[in-house]
Amino acid sequence: MSEVGEPATAVAEETDSVLLRFRAASVRAERRLAGGDRPSPAEEMRSIADEAAKLDDPEAWDRYGELGPVEVLERRICELLGKPAAAMFPSGIMAQQSVLRVLCDERGSRRVALPGLSHLLVHELDGPQLLQGFRYERLTTGSSFPVASSLTKIPGRLGAVLLELPLRDGGYLLPSWDELADFSRACHDRGVPLHFDGARIWESQPHLGHGLAEICALADTVYVSFYKGLRGLSGAAVAGPPEVVDEARQWRSRLGGTLATLLPYALSALRGLRVELPRVPDYQARAQELASELKTRGIRVFPDPPHTNAFRIFAPVGHEGLNERLVAFMEDERTTLTPPWEAADVPGWSWTEFTVGAATLNWSVCEAVDALCRVVDASPDA
Ligand SMILES: Cc1ncc(COP(=O)(O)O)c(C=O)c1O
Numbered sequence: 081m082s083e084v085g086e087p088a089t090a091v092a093e094e095t096d097s098v099l100l101r102f103r104a105a106s107v108r109a110e111r112r113l114a115g116g117d118r119p120s121p122a123e124e125m126r127s128i129a130d131e132a133a134k135l136d137d138p139e140a141w142d143r144y145g146e147l148g149p150v151e152v153l154e155r156r157i158c159e160l161l162g163k164p165a166a167a168m169f170p171s172g173i174m175a176q177q178s179v180l181r182v183l184c185d186e187r188g189s190r191r192v193a194l195p196g197l198s199h200l201l202v203h204e205l206d207g208p209q210l211l212q213g214f215r216y217e218r219l220t221t222g223s224s225f226p227v228a229s230s231l232t233k234i235p236g237r238l239g240a241v242l243l244e245l246p247l248r249d250g251g252y253l254l255p256s257w258d259e260l261a262d263f264s265r266a267c268h269d270r271g272v273p274l275h276f277d278g279a280r281i282w283e284s285q286p287h288l289g290h291g292l293a294e295i296c297a298l299a300d301t302v303y304v305s306f307y308k309g310l311r312g313l314s315g316a317a318v319a320g321p322p323e324v325v326d327e328a329r330q331w332r333s334r335l336g337g338t339l340a341t342l343l344p345y346a347l348s349a350l351r352g353l354r355v356e357l358p359r360v361p362d363y364q365a366r367a368q369e370l371a372s373e374l375k376t377r378g379i380r381v382f383p384d385p386p387h388t389n390a391f392r393i394f395a396p397v398g399h400e401g402l403n404e405r406l407v408a409f410m411e412d413e414r415t416t417l418t419p420p421w422e423a424a425d426v427p428g429w430s431w432t433e434f435t436v437g438a439a440t441l442n443w444s445v446c447e448a449v450d451a452l453c454r455v456v457d458a459s460p461d462a
Contacts, residue, residue, distance in 0.1 A: 101407045110415070135149060135152060157319055167317060169316045173208075176275075178328040178329075181331055184240055190239050192214045197248075231263065240273050279305040283364065310352025313345050315348070370445055373446070395430050418432045
Protein backbone atom coordinates (compact mmCIF):
# COMPACT_ATOMS: atom_id res chain seq x y z
CA MET A 81 0.00 0.00 0.00
CA SER A 82 1.23 3.46 -0.72
CA GLU A 83 2.16 5.71 2.16
CA VAL A 84 0.57 8.99 1.22
CA GLY A 85 -1.69 10.29 -1.48
CA GLU A 86 -4.01 7.29 -1.62
CA PRO A 87 -7.22 6.78 0.34
CA ALA A 88 -6.42 5.43 3.80
CA THR A 89 -8.70 2.48 3.07
CA ALA A 90 -10.11 1.39 -0.24
CA VAL A 91 -13.55 3.00 -0.09
CA ALA A 92 -13.37 5.44 -2.94
CA GLU A 93 -14.50 4.37 -6.39
CA GLU A 94 -12.34 4.99 -9.46
CA THR A 95 -15.30 6.79 -10.95
CA ASP A 96 -15.48 9.26 -8.09
CA SER A 97 -14.72 12.58 -9.74
CA VAL A 98 -13.28 14.08 -6.55
CA LEU A 99 -10.85 11.19 -6.35
CA LEU A 100 -9.89 11.61 -10.01
CA ARG A 101 -9.28 15.33 -9.40
CA PHE A 102 -7.32 14.39 -6.27
CA ARG A 103 -5.04 12.12 -8.29
CA ALA A 104 -4.51 14.68 -11.04
CA ALA A 105 -3.78 17.46 -8.53
CA SER A 106 -1.40 15.18 -6.65
CA VAL A 107 0.65 14.56 -9.80
CA ARG A 108 0.78 18.29 -10.63
CA ALA A 109 1.66 19.39 -7.08
CA GLU A 110 4.83 21.39 -6.60
CA ARG A 111 4.80 21.21 -2.81
CA ARG A 112 3.85 18.44 -0.37
CA LEU A 113 2.98 18.49 3.29
CA ALA A 114 2.89 14.76 4.09
CA GLY A 115 5.55 12.14 3.51
CA GLY A 116 8.63 12.56 1.38
CA ASP A 117 9.45 14.76 -1.57
CA ARG A 118 8.47 13.30 -4.91
CA PRO A 119 11.37 13.28 -7.36
CA SER A 120 10.76 12.77 -11.08
CA PRO A 121 11.60 9.27 -12.40
CA ALA A 122 14.79 10.64 -13.99
CA GLU A 123 15.91 12.35 -10.75
CA GLU A 124 15.21 9.16 -8.82
CA MET A 125 17.24 7.01 -11.22
CA ARG A 126 20.16 9.46 -11.05
CA SER A 127 20.04 9.43 -7.26
CA ILE A 128 20.10 5.62 -7.25
CA ALA A 129 23.02 5.59 -9.68
CA ASP A 130 24.88 7.97 -7.34
CA GLU A 131 24.36 5.46 -4.54
CA ALA A 132 26.24 2.81 -6.55
CA ALA A 133 29.22 5.17 -6.72
CA LYS A 134 29.39 5.16 -2.90
CA LEU A 135 29.99 1.40 -2.69
CA ASP A 136 33.45 -0.16 -2.29
CA ASP A 137 32.87 -1.88 -5.62
CA PRO A 138 30.64 0.42 -7.69
CA GLU A 139 30.90 -1.92 -10.70
CA ALA A 140 29.47 -5.00 -8.95
CA TRP A 141 26.08 -6.46 -9.86
CA ASP A 142 24.11 -9.04 -7.98
CA ARG A 143 23.17 -12.08 -10.01
CA TYR A 144 19.90 -13.72 -8.97
CA GLY A 145 20.07 -11.92 -5.63
CA GLU A 146 23.63 -12.95 -4.78
CA LEU A 147 26.73 -10.74 -4.36
CA GLY A 148 26.96 -7.05 -5.33
CA PRO A 149 24.77 -4.43 -3.60
CA VAL A 150 22.30 -7.11 -2.47
CA GLU A 151 24.99 -8.78 -0.39
CA VAL A 152 26.09 -5.39 1.00
CA LEU A 153 22.48 -4.66 1.94
CA GLU A 154 21.92 -8.06 3.57
CA ARG A 155 25.07 -7.63 5.67
CA ARG A 156 23.94 -4.16 6.72
CA ILE A 157 20.53 -5.53 7.75
CA CYS A 158 22.21 -8.23 9.86
CA GLU A 159 24.30 -5.58 11.65
CA LEU A 160 21.39 -3.19 12.22
CA LEU A 161 18.91 -5.82 13.41
CA GLY A 162 21.45 -7.93 15.28
CA LYS A 163 20.49 -11.11 13.41
CA PRO A 164 22.94 -13.67 11.98
CA ALA A 165 21.33 -13.90 8.51
CA ALA A 166 19.17 -11.83 6.19
CA ALA A 167 17.72 -12.25 2.70
CA MET A 168 16.40 -9.55 0.40
CA PHE A 169 12.99 -9.99 -1.24
CA PRO A 170 11.24 -8.00 -3.97
CA SER A 171 8.16 -7.56 -1.76
CA GLY A 172 7.07 -7.82 1.85
CA ILE A 173 4.09 -10.01 0.99
CA MET A 174 6.46 -12.60 -0.50
CA ALA A 175 8.98 -12.20 2.33
CA GLN A 176 6.41 -12.89 5.04
CA GLN A 177 4.75 -15.78 3.23
CA SER A 178 8.17 -17.37 2.85
CA VAL A 179 9.37 -16.97 6.40
CA LEU A 180 6.05 -17.90 8.00
CA ARG A 181 5.90 -21.00 5.82
CA VAL A 182 9.34 -22.06 7.04
CA LEU A 183 8.43 -21.46 10.70
CA CYS A 184 5.12 -23.31 10.33
CA ASP A 185 6.72 -26.28 8.55
CA GLU A 186 9.30 -26.57 11.35
CA ARG A 187 6.55 -26.64 13.96
CA GLY A 188 4.20 -28.88 11.99
CA SER A 189 1.28 -26.44 12.20
CA ARG A 190 -0.05 -23.84 9.75
CA ARG A 191 -1.95 -21.99 12.49
CA VAL A 192 -0.65 -18.42 12.72
CA ALA A 193 -1.79 -16.06 15.47
CA LEU A 194 -1.87 -12.40 14.44
CA PRO A 195 -3.78 -9.16 15.06
CA GLY A 196 -7.16 -8.93 13.33
CA LEU A 197 -5.95 -5.77 11.55
CA SER A 198 -2.72 -7.36 10.30
CA HIS A 199 -1.69 -6.51 6.74
CA LEU A 200 -1.94 -10.24 5.93
CA LEU A 201 -5.62 -10.29 6.84
CA VAL A 202 -6.65 -6.93 5.44
CA HIS A 203 -4.59 -6.25 2.31
CA GLU A 204 -3.32 -9.49 0.78
CA LEU A 205 -6.42 -10.87 -0.96
CA ASP A 206 -6.16 -14.11 1.07
CA GLY A 207 -2.92 -14.95 -0.78
CA PRO A 208 -1.09 -16.39 2.25
CA GLN A 209 -4.01 -18.74 3.09
CA LEU A 210 -4.62 -19.75 -0.53
CA LEU A 211 -0.96 -20.32 -1.37
CA GLN A 212 0.48 -21.52 1.94
CA GLY A 213 -2.55 -22.98 3.70
CA PHE A 214 -2.19 -20.75 6.78
CA ARG A 215 -5.05 -20.77 9.23
CA TYR A 216 -5.31 -17.51 11.12
CA GLU A 217 -6.13 -17.06 14.79
CA ARG A 218 -6.93 -13.46 15.72
CA LEU A 219 -5.09 -12.11 18.74
CA THR A 220 -7.18 -8.92 18.74
CA THR A 221 -9.96 -7.18 16.88
CA GLY A 222 -9.95 -3.46 16.08
CA SER A 223 -7.54 -0.78 17.17
CA SER A 224 -5.69 -2.50 19.97
CA PHE A 225 -2.21 -3.95 20.13
CA PRO A 226 -1.94 -7.60 21.28
CA VAL A 227 -0.60 -8.22 24.79
CA ALA A 228 0.55 -11.45 26.44
CA SER A 229 -2.99 -12.33 27.61
CA SER A 230 -4.21 -12.10 23.98
CA LEU A 231 -2.01 -15.11 23.26
CA THR A 232 -3.20 -17.07 26.31
CA LYS A 233 -6.73 -16.91 24.87
CA ILE A 234 -5.63 -18.98 21.85
CA PRO A 235 -5.09 -22.58 23.01
CA GLY A 236 -3.51 -25.38 20.98
CA ARG A 237 -0.49 -25.74 18.76
CA LEU A 238 0.57 -22.70 16.74
CA GLY A 239 3.06 -22.58 13.87
CA ALA A 240 3.99 -18.95 14.48
CA VAL A 241 2.84 -15.71 16.07
CA LEU A 242 3.03 -12.40 14.21
CA LEU A 243 3.07 -8.87 15.60
CA GLU A 244 2.92 -5.84 13.30
CA LEU A 245 5.11 -2.98 14.54
CA PRO A 246 3.38 -0.52 14.39
CA LEU A 247 -0.14 -1.80 13.69
CA ARG A 248 -0.84 0.46 10.72
CA ASP A 249 -4.56 -0.13 10.33
CA GLY A 250 -5.03 0.37 14.05
CA GLY A 251 -3.62 3.92 13.72
CA TYR A 252 0.12 3.10 13.74
CA LEU A 253 -0.17 1.69 17.24
CA LEU A 254 2.72 0.36 19.31
CA PRO A 255 2.91 -1.38 22.66
CA SER A 256 5.16 -0.17 25.46
CA TRP A 257 8.58 -1.81 25.67
CA ASP A 258 7.48 -3.83 28.74
CA GLU A 259 4.33 -5.08 26.99
CA LEU A 260 6.39 -6.18 24.00
CA ALA A 261 8.96 -7.91 26.19
CA ASP A 262 6.15 -9.71 28.09
CA PHE A 263 4.61 -10.83 24.81
CA SER A 264 7.93 -12.15 23.58
CA ARG A 265 8.43 -14.06 26.86
CA ALA A 266 4.93 -15.58 26.54
CA CYS A 267 5.81 -16.88 23.05
CA HIS A 268 9.13 -18.20 24.27
CA ASP A 269 7.53 -19.96 27.28
CA ARG A 270 5.04 -21.58 24.95
CA GLY A 271 7.77 -22.59 22.49
CA VAL A 272 6.19 -20.83 19.53
CA PRO A 273 8.31 -18.62 17.23
CA LEU A 274 7.54 -14.91 17.20
CA HIS A 275 7.78 -13.06 13.89
CA PHE A 276 7.73 -9.26 13.58
CA ASP A 277 6.02 -7.65 10.62
CA GLY A 278 8.45 -4.76 10.88
CA ALA A 279 7.48 -2.97 7.66
CA ARG A 280 7.85 0.19 9.73
CA ILE A 281 10.15 -1.05 12.48
CA TRP A 282 12.45 1.87 11.73
CA GLU A 283 9.69 4.26 12.80
CA SER A 284 8.88 2.15 15.90
CA GLN A 285 12.27 2.56 17.53
CA PRO A 286 11.88 6.01 19.19
CA HIS A 287 8.63 5.04 20.98
CA LEU A 288 9.99 1.68 22.16
CA GLY A 289 13.06 3.47 23.47
CA HIS A 290 15.49 0.64 22.68
CA GLY A 291 17.90 0.06 19.81
CA LEU A 292 16.79 -1.84 16.70
CA ALA A 293 18.86 -4.89 17.62
CA GLU A 294 17.37 -4.98 21.14
CA ILE A 295 13.85 -4.78 19.68
CA CYS A 296 14.58 -7.51 17.14
CA ALA A 297 16.10 -9.73 19.83
CA LEU A 298 12.53 -10.12 21.13
CA ALA A 299 11.54 -11.95 17.92
CA ASP A 300 12.85 -15.03 16.15
CA THR A 301 12.41 -13.53 12.68
CA VAL A 302 11.79 -10.01 11.40
CA TYR A 303 10.62 -8.59 8.08
CA VAL A 304 11.52 -5.00 7.18
CA SER A 305 10.43 -2.84 4.25
CA PHE A 306 12.66 -0.56 2.21
CA TYR A 307 10.07 1.56 0.45
CA LYS A 308 7.89 2.99 3.21
CA GLY A 309 9.74 5.22 5.68
CA LEU A 310 13.04 4.51 3.92
CA ARG A 311 11.60 5.68 0.57
CA GLY A 312 13.30 3.07 -1.60
CA LEU A 313 11.78 1.94 -4.89
CA SER A 314 10.34 -1.33 -3.49
CA GLY A 315 11.72 -4.29 -1.61
CA ALA A 316 12.02 -6.00 1.73
CA ALA A 317 14.22 -8.32 3.76
CA VAL A 318 13.76 -11.06 6.33
CA ALA A 319 16.30 -11.59 9.09
CA GLY A 320 16.69 -14.44 11.55
CA PRO A 321 18.52 -17.74 12.14
CA PRO A 322 20.62 -18.86 9.11
CA GLU A 323 18.71 -22.11 8.56
CA VAL A 324 15.36 -20.26 8.52
CA VAL A 325 16.65 -17.52 6.21
CA ASP A 326 18.23 -20.10 3.84
CA GLU A 327 14.96 -21.96 3.60
CA ALA A 328 13.06 -18.68 3.09
CA ARG A 329 15.37 -18.02 0.11
CA GLN A 330 14.16 -21.34 -1.36
CA TRP A 331 10.60 -20.10 -1.02
CA ARG A 332 11.61 -16.83 -2.68
CA SER A 333 12.65 -18.87 -5.72
CA ARG A 334 9.56 -21.07 -5.61
CA LEU A 335 7.39 -17.94 -5.55
CA GLY A 336 9.25 -16.41 -8.49
CA GLY A 337 11.00 -13.71 -6.49
CA THR A 338 14.65 -14.50 -7.17
CA LEU A 339 14.88 -11.93 -9.95
CA ALA A 340 17.84 -11.89 -12.33
CA THR A 341 18.89 -8.75 -10.48
CA LEU A 342 17.53 -6.78 -7.52
CA LEU A 343 20.17 -4.08 -8.03
CA PRO A 344 18.07 -0.86 -8.28
CA TYR A 345 15.98 -1.92 -5.29
CA ALA A 346 19.06 -2.80 -3.22
CA LEU A 347 20.75 0.51 -4.03
CA SER A 348 17.62 2.49 -3.16
CA ALA A 349 17.40 0.57 0.13
CA LEU A 350 21.03 1.38 0.96
CA ARG A 351 20.28 5.04 0.24
CA GLY A 352 17.28 4.87 2.60
CA LEU A 353 19.35 3.39 5.41
CA ARG A 354 22.00 6.08 4.93
CA VAL A 355 19.72 9.11 4.45
CA GLU A 356 16.27 8.43 5.89
CA LEU A 357 16.95 6.19 8.88
CA PRO A 358 18.84 8.85 10.88
CA ARG A 359 15.92 11.28 10.34
CA VAL A 360 13.26 9.01 11.86
CA PRO A 361 13.45 10.52 15.39
CA ASP A 362 12.92 14.02 13.90
CA TYR A 363 9.88 12.78 12.00
CA GLN A 364 8.39 11.27 15.14
CA ALA A 365 9.05 14.45 17.13
CA ARG A 366 7.41 16.56 14.43
CA ALA A 367 4.37 14.23 14.38
CA GLN A 368 3.94 14.86 18.11
CA GLU A 369 4.28 18.64 17.69
CA LEU A 370 1.75 18.70 14.86
CA ALA A 371 -0.69 16.51 16.78
CA SER A 372 -0.48 18.71 19.83
CA GLU A 373 -1.09 21.88 17.79
CA LEU A 374 -3.96 20.29 15.85
CA LYS A 375 -5.70 19.46 19.12
CA THR A 376 -5.66 23.11 20.16
CA ARG A 377 -7.53 23.82 16.90
CA GLY A 378 -10.36 21.33 17.52
CA ILE A 379 -8.92 18.47 15.44
CA ARG A 380 -8.49 15.14 17.25
CA VAL A 381 -5.64 12.74 16.76
CA PHE A 382 -5.17 9.03 17.43
CA PRO A 383 -3.08 7.76 19.07
CA ASP A 384 -2.57 10.75 21.30
CA PRO A 385 0.32 11.44 21.34
CA PRO A 386 1.33 9.61 18.12
CA HIS A 387 3.57 6.59 18.64
CA THR A 388 5.39 6.99 15.31
CA ASN A 389 5.75 9.56 12.55
CA ALA A 390 2.21 8.71 11.38
CA PHE A 391 -1.17 9.03 13.04
CA ARG A 392 -4.87 9.48 12.36
CA ILE A 393 -6.67 12.82 12.29
CA PHE A 394 -10.38 13.15 13.10
CA ALA A 395 -12.43 16.24 12.24
CA PRO A 396 -16.04 17.09 13.19
CA VAL A 397 -17.19 17.63 9.60
CA GLY A 398 -18.55 15.42 6.81
CA HIS A 399 -15.98 13.84 4.49
CA GLU A 400 -17.61 14.80 1.20
CA GLY A 401 -17.41 18.57 1.73
CA LEU A 402 -14.01 18.13 3.27
CA ASN A 403 -12.66 16.29 0.24
CA GLU A 404 -14.09 19.00 -2.05
CA ARG A 405 -12.17 21.62 -0.07
CA LEU A 406 -9.05 19.46 -0.01
CA VAL A 407 -9.02 19.03 -3.79
CA ALA A 408 -9.78 22.73 -4.39
CA PHE A 409 -6.83 23.60 -2.13
CA MET A 410 -4.56 21.18 -4.02
CA GLU A 411 -5.61 22.61 -7.38
CA ASP A 412 -5.33 26.27 -6.31
CA GLU A 413 -2.11 25.98 -4.31
CA ARG A 414 -0.45 23.14 -6.27
CA THR A 415 0.17 21.58 -2.87
CA THR A 416 -0.83 18.22 -1.37
CA LEU A 417 -1.85 17.98 2.29
CA THR A 418 -3.34 14.61 3.29
CA PRO A 419 -4.80 11.51 1.63
CA PRO A 420 -8.55 11.78 0.95
CA TRP A 421 -10.75 11.79 4.05
CA GLU A 422 -13.24 9.06 4.90
CA ALA A 423 -16.39 8.90 6.99
CA ALA A 424 -15.54 8.12 10.63
CA ASP A 425 -17.65 5.77 12.77
CA VAL A 426 -19.11 8.80 14.54
CA PRO A 427 -21.78 10.31 12.23
CA GLY A 428 -20.72 13.68 10.83
CA TRP A 429 -17.03 13.10 11.56
CA SER A 430 -14.25 12.29 9.11
CA TRP A 431 -10.78 10.83 9.40
CA THR A 432 -7.58 10.50 7.44
CA GLU A 433 -3.97 9.52 7.99
CA PHE A 434 -1.06 11.87 8.31
CA THR A 435 2.55 10.78 7.76
CA VAL A 436 5.49 13.03 8.58
CA GLY A 437 8.45 12.78 6.21
CA ALA A 438 11.17 14.93 4.70
CA ALA A 439 8.61 17.13 2.91
CA THR A 440 6.82 17.92 6.18
CA LEU A 441 9.99 19.32 7.74
CA ASN A 442 10.02 22.05 5.07
CA TRP A 443 6.92 23.49 6.74
CA SER A 444 6.73 25.18 10.14
CA VAL A 445 4.25 23.54 12.53
CA CYS A 446 2.12 26.68 12.40
CA GLU A 447 2.04 26.86 8.61
CA ALA A 448 1.16 23.15 8.36
CA VAL A 449 -1.65 23.34 10.90
CA ASP A 450 -3.05 26.53 9.31
CA ALA A 451 -3.23 24.77 5.93
CA LEU A 452 -4.93 21.71 7.44
CA CYS A 453 -7.41 23.88 9.35
CA ARG A 454 -8.21 25.89 6.22
CA VAL A 455 -9.29 22.66 4.52
CA VAL A 456 -11.03 21.12 7.51
CA ASP A 457 -12.95 24.36 8.14
CA ALA A 458 -14.98 23.09 11.07
CA SER A 459 -17.20 26.19 11.14
CA PRO A 460 -20.92 25.32 11.50
CA ASP A 461 -21.85 26.26 7.93
CA ALA A 462 -18.89 24.42 6.38
C1 LIG B 1 2.50 -3.71 7.66
C2 LIG B 1 2.79 -4.20 6.27
N1 LIG B 1 3.19 -5.46 6.09
C3 LIG B 1 3.46 -5.93 4.87
C4 LIG B 1 3.35 -5.14 3.75
C5 LIG B 1 3.65 -5.72 2.38
O1 LIG B 1 4.75 -5.13 1.78
P1 LIG B 1 4.94 -5.14 0.18
O2 LIG B 1 4.08 -4.04 -0.36
O3 LIG B 1 6.41 -4.87 0.01
O4 LIG B 1 4.53 -6.47 -0.33
C6 LIG B 1 2.93 -3.82 3.90
C7 LIG B 1 2.79 -2.93 2.72
O5 LIG B 1 2.22 -1.86 2.79
C8 LIG B 1 2.63 -3.32 5.19
O6 LIG B 1 2.20 -2.08 5.39
